[in-house]
Amino acid sequence: MAKAPVLTPQAEDFPRWYQDVIAKAELADNGPVRGTMVIRPTGYALWERMQREVDDRIKAAGAQNAYFPLFIPESYLRKEAEHVEGFSPELAVVTHAGGKQLEEPVVVRPTSETIINASFSKWVQSYRDLPLRVNAWANVVRWEMRPRVFLRTTEFLWQEGHTCHATQDDARAYARQILHEVYQDFMVNVLAMPVVVGRKTAKERFAGAINTLTCEGMMRDGKALQMGTSHELGQNFAKAFDVQYLSTEGQREYVWQTSWGVSTRMVGGLIMGHGDDNGLRLPPRLAPTQVVVMVVKDGPGVGESAAKLAAELGGAGVRVELDDRTDTPFGRRAVDAELKGVPVRIEVGPRDLAEGNVTVVRRIPGTKTPTPLGGTLDAVNTALVEDQQALYDEALARREEKTADVTSVEDAIAAAATGWARIPWATLVDGGEARLAQDAITVRCLLRPDGSVPESDEEPGVVAVVGRSY
Amino acid sequence: MAKAPVLTPQAEDFPRWYQDVIAKAELADNGPVRGTMVIRPTGYALWERMQREVDDRIKAAGAQNAYFPLFIPESYLRKEAEHVEGFSPELAVVTHAGGKQLEEPVVVRPTSETIINASFSKWVQSYRDLPLRVNAWANVVRWEMRPRVFLRTTEFLWQEGHTCHATQDDARAYARQILHEVYQDFMVNVLAMPVVVGRKTAKERFAGAINTLTCEGMMRDGKALQMGTSHELGQNFAKAFDVQYLSTEGQREYVWQTSWGVSTRMVGGLIMGHGDDNGLRLPPRLAPTQVVVMVVKDGPGVGESAAKLAAELGGAGVRVELDDRTDTPFGRRAVDAELKGVPVRIEVGPRDLAEGNVTVVRRIPGTKTPTPLGGTLDAVNTALVEDQQALYDEALARREEKTADVTSVEDAIAAAATGWARIPWATLVDGGEARLAQDAITVRCLLRPDGSVPESDEEPGVVAVVGRSY
Ligand SMILES: [Zn+2]
Ligand SMILES: [Zn+2]
Numbered sequence: 001m002a003k004a005p006v007l008t009p010q011a012e013d014f015p016r017w018y019q020d021v022i023a024k025a026e027l028a029d030n031g032p033v034r035g036t037m038v039i040r041p042t043g044y045a046l047w048e049r050m051q052r053e054v055d056d057r058i059k060a061a062g063a064q065n066a067y068f069p070l071f072i073p074e075s076y077l078r079k080e081a082e083h084v085e086g087f088s089p090e091l092a093v094v095t096h097a098g099g100k101q102l103e104e105p106v107v108v109r110p111t112s113e114t115i116i117n118a119s120f121s122k123w124v125q126s127y128r129d130l131p132l133r134v135n136a137w138a139n140v141v142r143w144e145m146r147p148r149v150f151l152r153t154t155e156f157l158w159q160e161g162h163t164c165h166a167t168q169d170d171a172r173a174y175a176r177q178i179l180h181e182v183y184q185d186f187m188v189n190v191l192a193m194p195v196v197v198g199r200k201t202a203k204e205r206f207a208g209a210i211n212t213l214t215c216e217g218m219m220r221d222g223k224a225l226q227m228g229t230s231h232e233l234g235q236n237f238a239k240a241f242d243v244q245y246l247s248t249e250g251q252r253e254y255v256w257q258t259s260w261g262v263s264t265r266m267v268g269g270l271i272m273g274h275g276d277d278n279g280l281r282l283p284p285r286l287a288p289t290q291v292v293v294m295v296v297k298d299g300p301g302v303g304e305s306a307a308k309l310a311a312e313l314g315g316a317g318v319r320v321e322l323d324d325r326t327d328t329p330f331g332r333r334a335v336d337a338e339l340k341g342v343p344v345r346i347e348v349g350p351r352d353l354a355e356g357n358v359t360v361v362r363r364i365p366g367t368k369t370p371t372p373l374g375g376t377l378d379a380v381n382t383a384l385v386e387d388q389q390a391l392y393d394e395a396l397a398r399r400e401e402k403t404a405d406v407t408s409v410e411d412a413i414a415a416a417a418t419g420w421a422r423i424p425w426a427t428l429v430d431g432g433e434a435r436l437a438q439d440a441i442t443v444r445c446l447l448r449p450d451g452s453v454p455e456s457d458e459e460p461g462v463v464a465v466v467g468r469s470y
Numbered sequence: 471m472a473k474a475p476v477l478t479p480q481a482e483d484f485p486r487w488y489q490d491v492i493a494k495a496e497l498a499d500n501g502p503v504r505g506t507m508v509i510r511p512t513g514y515a516l517w518e519r520m521q522r523e524v525d526d527r528i529k530a531a532g533a534q535n536a537y538f539p540l541f542i543p544e545s546y547l548r549k550e551a552e553h554v555e556g557f558s559p560e561l562a563v564v565t566h567a568g569g570k571q572l573e574e575p576v577v578v579r580p581t582s583e584t585i586i587n588a589s590f591s592k593w594v595q596s597y598r599d600l601p602l603r604v605n606a607w608a609n610v611v612r613w614e615m616r617p618r619v620f621l622r623t624t625e626f627l628w629q630e631g632h633t634c635h636a637t638q639d640d641a642r643a644y645a646r647q648i649l650h651e652v653y654q655d656f657m658v659n660v661l662a663m664p665v666v667v668g669r670k671t672a673k674e675r676f677a678g679a680i681n682t683l684t685c686e687g688m689m690r691d692g693k694a695l696q697m698g699t700s701h702e703l704g705q706n707f708a709k710a711f712d713v714q715y716l717s718t719e720g721q722r723e724y725v726w727q728t729s730w731g732v733s734t735r736m737v738g739g740l741i742m743g744h745g746d747d748n749g750l751r752l753p754p755r756l757a758p759t760q761v762v763v764m765v766v767k768d769g770p771g772v773g774e775s776a777a778k779l780a781a782e783l784g785g786a787g788v789r790v791e792l793d794d795r796t797d798t799p800f801g802r803r804a805v806d807a808e809l810k811g812v813p814v815r816i817e818v819g820p821r822d823l824a825e826g827n828v829t830v831v832r833r834i835p836g837t838k839t840p841t842p843l844g845g846t847l848d849a850v851n852t853a854l855v856e857d858q859q860a861l862y863d864e865a866l867a868r869r870e871e872k873t874a875d876v877t878s879v880e881d882a883i884a885a886a887a888t889g890w891a892r893i894p895w896a897t898l899v900d901g902g903e904a905r906l907a908q909d910a911i912t913v914r915c916l917l918r919p920d921g922s923v924p925e926s927d928e929e930p931g932v933v934a935v936v937g938r939s940y
Contacts, residue, residue: 029589031539032546033576038589041534041604048535064511065518069501070578070609070625071562076502089569092541094578097562098613106503108540108564108578119499119508134511139540139609143568155540 006335009277014221019149021271025280025339028149035147035154039264042340043150045288046267047157051137053190053286054159054262057182063133063161068115070139071106076114079240083113086207090142092154108141113208113233113259116162117241124164124255126246131170132255135161150268151225151470158263164243164255168234171256172211175230176453178260179213183228191266192283192392193217193273194399195227196465198445198453203433206259210234213453216444216465218399219272222419224444224469227269230260268470274391280341281364283391284384288319291344291380292337295324299350306348309358309376316377318384338363344383346376364391403465409435412466416441420467425457428464441466476805479747484691489619491741495750495809498619505617505624509734512810513620515758516737517627521607523660523756524629524732527652533603533631538585540609541576546584549710553583556677560612562624578611583678583703583729586632587711594634594725596716601640602725605631620738621695621940628733634713634725638704641726642681645700646923648730649683653698661736662753662858663687663743664866665697666935668915669924673903676729680704683923686914686935688869689742692889694914694939697739700730738940744861750811751834753861754854758789761814761850762807765794769820776818779828779846786847788854808833814853816846834861873935879905882936886911890937895927898934911936 006024008016022028027043030036039047055065071094077084092108095101109115116134124132137159144154161178165171179197187195200212209231217227237243238254247253274281284290293310295302303324310322321342323333337345347359357370360379364387371379402419406412409432415421416439425446428436433443443464448454454462476494478486492498497513500506509517525535541564547554562578565571579585586604594602607629614624631648635641649667657665670682679701687697707713708724717723744751754760763780765772773794780792791812793803807815817829827840830849834857841849872889876882879902885891886909895916898906903913913934918924924932 029592031541032543032585032588033539033541036539036541038539039537041536044536045534047537064515066511066514067509067517067627069503069506069508070611071501071503071506073502091569092564092567094562095565096575098615099559099561105566115502118502122499141540145568157537 006339007277007279010220010275014272017275017277018268018272021275021279021339022149025341027267027271030149031155033154035144035152037149037153037155039157043267046270046282046286047264049286049288050186050190050262050266051159053186054182055137057186058135058159058161058178061133061177061182062131063135063163065136066134067136067138068109068112068119070109072109072112072115074105074107076118077107079114080208080237082236083208087111087142090144092141092143109138110140110142111259111261112136112138112140112160113162113237114241117237117243120162120164120243120255121241124243124245127166127248130164130166130245130255131174132164133161133174134163135159148268148470150264150271153264156264158261160259160261163258164238164245165257166245166247166253166255168232168256171258172232175211175213175232175258175260178258179215179230179453183215183230183260183262187215187217187227187266188392190283190285191270191273192285192388192395193227193269194392194396196399196445196447198447198465199457200229200445201433201443201457201464204443206231208233208236209259210236214445217269217273218395218402218420218467219269219470220275220398221272222402222467224420224467225265225269225272226444226469227266228260228262231258233257233259272470273395275341278335279339281391282341282343284343284388287341287343289321289340289342290319290384291346292321292323292342293346293348294330294333294337295322295326296330296347296349298326299353302348302350302353305353305373309346309348309373312377313380316381318377318380343387344380346380362387412436413439413441416467420444420465422463422465425462425464428466436466441468444469476809477747477749480690480745484742487745487747488738488742491745491749491809492619495811497737497741500619501625503624505614505622507619507623507625509627513737516740516752516756517734519756519758520656520660520732520736521629523656524652525607527656528605528629528631528648531603531647531652532601533605533633535606536604537606537608538579538582538589540579542579542582542585544575544577546588547577549584550678550707552706553678557581557612560614562611562613579608580610580612581729581731582606582608582610582630583632583707584711587707587713590632590634590713590725591711594713594715597636597718600634600636600715600725601644602634603631603644604633605629618738618940620734620741623734626734628731630729630731633728634708634715635727636715636717636723636725638702638726641702641728645681645683645702645728645730648728649685649700649923653685653700653730653732657685657687657697657736658862660753660755661740661743662755662862662865663697663739664862664869666869666915666917666921667923668917668935669927670699670915671903671913671927671934674913676701678703678706679729680706684915687739687743688865688872688890688937689739689940690745690868691742692872692937694890694937695735695739695742696914696939697736698730698732701728703727703729742940743865745811748805749809751861752811752813754813754858757811757813759791759810759812760789760854761816762791762793762812763816763818764800764803764807765796766800766817766819768796769823772818772820772823775823775843779816779818779843782847783850786851788847788850813857814850816850832857882906883909883911886937890914890935892933892935895932895934898936906936911938914939
């Protein structure tokens with residue numbers, strides 16, 4: 001099958017390749033208001049699958065979903081000093097509503113710590129109310145000067161979890177539980193992305209947090225993308241909003257809190273982490289459509305065989321689509337399935353079928369294998385499992401290849417031209433982090449030498465992973 | 471079990487009963503900005519179940535989910551004259567963002583016809599692109615002067631479907647398909663609400679529609695609640711936004727459109743349609759928790775038996791919760807389960823258990839039945855099926871009882887004091903609808919004498935259902 005060169009090759013211009021994929025695979029458009037996006041059905045189906053997988057894990061971690069208002073009184077944001085400082089430049093403000101000027105302007109939520117803590121202060125009374133763990137799926141607005149679809153948009157979709165705990169230890173443990181059991185597990189096992197999981201430096205923390213933990217993915221151009229964060233908020237918001245509980249000893253105590261989120265930015269990460277010059281490559285466990293059964297051209301029994309095969313796969317629990325639009329050229333439909341990253345395409349045509357075969361085309365390894373009709377389900381199941389793993393292995397190998405172990409700031413800068421550097425954090429403490437910033441290189445996170453997450457920046461032997469980022 | 475009189479009785483003050491239930495069952499709070507609401511986990515779980523059921527039906531009807539921006543340029547709203555007139559008084563306007571005054575103010579979406587049609591004008595090119603059917607789950611904002619939680623809130627959650635069709639017939643048929651197969655089916659079979667399904671009068675139509683179809687529920691105080699609407703938009707927005715396609719004959723034609731939505735208002739309808747003086751009564755097919763297995767008090771083997779029973783029910787596909795918080799008085803927990811409307815409560819206590827029994831308490835009929843442990847699953851399955859039907863039958867009987875067949879405007883006004891009236895539409899055409907409006911009575915919808923939906927207001931014999939409404 002001859003492929004039309006529909007995308008700018010990655011090696012030629014990666015950002016343009018990204019824009020091309022988003023347009024040609026019909027994932028999203030720019031909205032009319034600067035920095036906003038329209039998420040088209042093909043793109044939204046990816047987000048829906050992400051939501052379902054993340055939501056299941058959040059519920060398994062004991063949090064319950066709720067919803068908090070979009071509009072926050074401006075005065076709420078000022079209650080926590082670092083927080084308002086961090087978010088003020090990005091706020092969208094409603095000054096006028098119901099045909100009148102508002103007495104107090106309201107802010108469109110950039111994140112909901114403030115308004116949620118106003119509720120928490122009513123809901124939390126006693127140690128019996130703790131831990132209190134809620135999560136909200138919502139849209140948020142942060143005015144973007146340099147928007148890029150899915151990665152940095154004025155409005156994006158996310159979940160934000162917020163919890164209250166009796167002790168700092170409990171809050172810390174929960175922030176880590178979410179990091180590992182919800183985010184890392186989802187990214188590694190569903191998105192097939194070998195994220196590096198670590199601790200942010202003080203400079204990179206969320207505005208108002210005492211500790212930010214992160215999952216960092218490497219994109220195919222060697223840049224980092226922050227894929228999800230989990231924060232310990234200490235008692236900052238608890239004190240600002242007076243969230244106190246009566247302890248078992250009868251004392252009033254401030255709660256200890258966490259907050260954590262992942263967003264539609266993950267869609268951007270999925271595209272840039274796995275896509276190739278032919279388009280998206282979706283990990284089978286995420287893919288909204290795992291298999292497309294495609295009628296190559298009409299012929300005796302072809303449509304029937306294809307429909308029967310699709311029904312068989314669907315009945316076996318495979319997410320399958322039938323494409324029998326033979327009035328559209330086959331080549332165009334095949335290119336479209338590749339662009340959209342469908343893991344397996346089964347071509348059903350008159351010639352193969354006469355010999356009792358179909359052709360199984362696997363998007364990730366790129367193989368095309370004639371397969372007896374009766375063996376197709378097995379072939380599909382094998383492909384879905386193997387290619388999930390293959391995509392992860394490939395991404396891990398690339399990350400390792402593009403990560404250099406260095407000991408000087410100069411070598412870190414050199415390495416960040418094409419990927420990441422691992423460098424002793426001690427090397428960066430005195431001005432090194434600032435020096436990297438001059439070249440738009442940031443510390444993505446801090447790790448222990450064995451790759452686990454340190455309890456503090458001061459642990460001996462802590463390693464910084466540094467790179468450019470989206 | 472002695473019940474604390476926690477709620478104002480419905481007969482005493484229905485609106486206050488409604489507020490009490492929402493507070494005591496922890497469904498929602500008022501937000502800090504006037505008219506906004508915080509949907510608490512117990513309330514949000516109801517909405518999540520509604521979403522899942524409605525979403526499945528929307529997908530089965532061939533629509534795909536997508537997402538469109540929250541912010542709409544003010545100029546977009548002005549493109550369709552009736553539309554802007556209908557929504558202007560309710561708009562919230564962002565004038566200031568990213569630290570600056572905006573060149574063009576942006577409106578927070580009150581509904582998305584305008585911004586979605588801007589996308590449609592790009593996506594629709596040929597007859598091959600039709601029908602185009604998208605749906606979005608989103609928050610919308612309509613500034614409310616007289617807010618009431620779930621029923622009329624400044625911000626609410628909903629789905630809005632938007633479609634383009636080649637012909638008016640196709641659009642009309644799809645608006646009806648959504649009305650019947652998505653909304654009516656969900657409301658009748660899941661919410662157990664005997665909604666009346668009909669056509670709005672010209673006065674009650676959506677701003678910009680040529681026809682609005684509606685599902686109207688009767689609340690326990692005899693008032694109506696509009697539970698969901700499906701509109702034919704004709705070519706109004708297509709012309710305003712230039713949504714045209716190339717027909718099979720090679721002509722450029724405007725598309726014919728529909729839009730349709732249901733919202734968190736349905737949560738209010740569920741509460742007021744089924745709740746009683748002890749709280750919510752949830753239809754089993756909707757209930758997030760269908761059964762709570764409650765340890766009455768500790769004793770030999772009690773906790774173990776309760777846990778085992780809960781696991782057995784869960785394994786059989788029942789949505790079950792275990793309540794073994796024996797440090798909280800049993801009476802309080804039982805009242806709470808009644809308040810929250812859990813359909814079945816299974817009380818596991820030492821005395822009953824010694825005889826091999828548990829007590830099955832059914833919220834809807836209010837029965838308490840000692841049941842052998844081994845027969846509990848059967849008893850639960852029977853209860854869930856029977857009580858779903860019982861709730862529907864009860865609501866239908868109430869609706870019939872509270873609906874009077876009348877022939878004069880005076881009698882309609884009298885009937886609307888306690889319920890609805892059915893009156894020949896011909897009686898209301900010349901000033902009757904306006905006369906009713908003086909008493910805050912509206913035509914909820916128009917029906918054929920056999921209860922089906924008329925094609926036009928002018929069909930002979932059309933009947934109007936009139937009443938007060940939320
Ligand atoms: Zn802060
Ligand atoms: Zn209009």
